[in-house]
Amino acid sequence: QSALTQPASVSGSPGQSITISCTGTSSDVGSYNLVSWYQQHPGKAPKLMIYEGSKRPSGVSNRFSGSKSGNTASLTISGLQAEDEADYYCCSYAGSSTFNVVFGGGTKLTVL
Amino acid sequence: QVQLVQSGAEVKKPGASVKVSCKASGYTFTGYYMHWVRQAPGQGLEWMGRINPNSGGTNYAQKFQGRVTMTRDTSISTAYMELSRLRSDDTAVYYCARVGIAALARLDYWGQGTLVTVSS
Numbered sequence: 546q547s548a549l550t551q552p553a554s555v556s557g558s559p560g561q562s563i564t565i566s567c568t569g570t571s572s573d574v575g576s577y578n579l580v581s582w583y584q585q586h587p588g589k590a591p592k593l594m595i596y597e598g599s600k601r602p603s604g605v606s607n608r609f610s611g612s613k614s615g616n617t618a619s620l621t622i623s624g625l626q627a628e629d630e631a632d633y634y635c636c637s638y639a640g641s642s643t644f645n646v647v648f649g650g651g652t653k654l655t656v657l
Numbered sequence: 658q659v660q661l662v663q664s665g666a667e668v669k670k671p672g673a674s675v676k677v678s679c680k681a682s683g684y685t686f687t688g689y690y691m692h693w694v695r696q697a698p699g700q701g702l703e704w705m706g707r708i709n710p711n712s713g714g715t716n717y718a719q720k721f722q723g724r725v726t727m728t729r730d731t732s733i734s735t736a737y738m739e740l741s742r743l744r745s746d747d748t749a750v751y752y753c754a755r756v757g758i759a760a761l762a763r764l765d766y767w768g769q770g771t772l773v774t775v776s777s
Contacts, residue, residue: 548701579762583702590752590767591694591702602765634702638762644707644716646692646762651701 549574549635549649556655562623565652567635568616573647575616579638582611582620585651586631594633595620622654630656659683661753661768668774674741677771679753686734687711690756692764693727693738695749703749707756708736743775 550568557563567580574580578598583591593602595611598618608623618637622629635649664678679691693705706717708727715727726739736753751771754764 577761581762581764583764590770591754591764592767593763593765596760596763596765636702636704636762636764640761645718646704646707648694648702648704 549637549647551633551635551649551652553650554653554655556657557622557625558657559625559627561625562621563625563654565620565622565633565635565654567618567620567637567649569618569637569639569647570616572641573637573639574613574618576641577638578613580611580613580618581636582609582618583634583636584629584631585634591634625656627656630654659755659766661755661766663751663753663768663771666772666774668776669743671744671775671777673743673775674739675743675773676737676739677751677753677773679736679738679768681734681736681755684755686729687731688758690758691727691729691736692754692756693725694752694754694764696752696770697746697749700749705738705751710736740773743773745775747773748775749773 582595585591598613599611610621633652639645639647660682662680687710690707692707708715710729729736753768755766
């Protein structure tokens with residue numbers, strides 16, 4: 546199973562909004578509403594930010610939102626803050642005949 | 658509070674095996690799958706597989722079939738991931754992560770990571 550496709554980098558100024566895309570196929574993103582998004586700061590473990598496409602875990606800021614259209618999922622961060630600078634990874638269930646999970650290649654977010 | 662505490666860093670020679678542990682606390686160990694994800698230096702996340710701590714049943718990514726073994730010891734709420742026939746490109750940080758039984762790809766708590774270095 547190929548990794549999901551994300552842009553290598555995105556950037557934005559404080560207070561702005563940015564969107565990170567995550568493109569898969571009809572075998573993963575397109576078939577299931579099971580995309581999750583993770584934030585990873587350098588040297589730290591990933592942190593769950595969005596699950597099942599658009600749901601936020603308790604404690605995650607409502608500045609983070611998720612959506613999906615066809616085979617592409619998106620993560621939007623509004624009101625950018627310096628602390629949002631990190632790597633972001635999408636992830637999707639991709640099982641059919643056998644259980645499988647795939648990650649995107651990751652996107653480096655720079656807050657200018 | 659939920660905690661996943663992994664074993665310490667390892668240095669292995671090519672061809673050897675490594676076994677990483679992940680001790681869970683703060684929740685019912687058998688009520689959640691344990692997934693394993695690795696991250697090579699400067700690279701992205703890569704899913705390796707999962708184990709059902711209740712039944713011991715496993716699912717492995719095709720890439721690791723035949724080289725990875727995931728086990729658990731419910732008496733001490735600990736999951737293990739063993740990778741054999743190590744190569745230099747297995748050098749990575751290995752993470753365990755909890756997933757609810759019906760949650761499939763919702764990795765909600767992660768261990769701190771274990772660095773495995775493969776070098777002759």
